Amino acid sequence: METMYTIYKGELRTESKHLKSGSTIISDAPPDNQGKGEAFSPTDLLCVALATCMSTLMGIAANTHSIRIEGMKLRIVKKMLSNPRKVGEVQIDFDMPEYSFSEKEKDILERAARTCPVALSLHPELVQNIHFHYRE
Numbered sequence: 001m002e003t004m005y006t007i008y009k010g011e012l013r014t015e016s017k018h019l020k021s022g023s024t025i026i027s028d029a030p031p032d033n034q035g036k037g038e039a040f041s042p043t044d045l046l047c048v049a050l051a052t053c054m055s056t057l058m059g060i061a062a063n064t065h066s067i068r069i070e071g072m073k074l075r076i077v078k079k080m081l082s083n084p085r086k087v088g089e090v091q092i093d094f095d096m097p098e099y100s101f102s103e104k105e106k107d108i109l110e111r112a113a114r115t116c117p118v119a120l121s122l123h124p125e126l127v128q129n130i131h132f133h134y135r136e
Contacts, residue, residue, distance in 0.1 A: 053118035061112035
């Protein structure tokens, strides 16, 4: 059963709709690839999918183990390769909220992030450069 669909709108732009929620995402080709760069590019969405998947799995682990991660911020850097044109590296920096995390809690959260389905689905040549920054 269809869960989402995408319509090509022209001028290198797409609109994707999640059928259950009605949420939409616009994508646009970046200026360095003939686009306007007025929305997330498809490769941006790949990087955001990785980051949001990791943070969601961390949220599940946090709920299970009563760990507070509200306010966690993720900084995402995408590094493109040119021949062939593809994402070569995704860097994600997790800025953890001010909380005194134990070593066990850190291990639980980091293991959850690294085992998210998106991370496990990406090609092994794609470098996933993941860092966790704790403020204690």
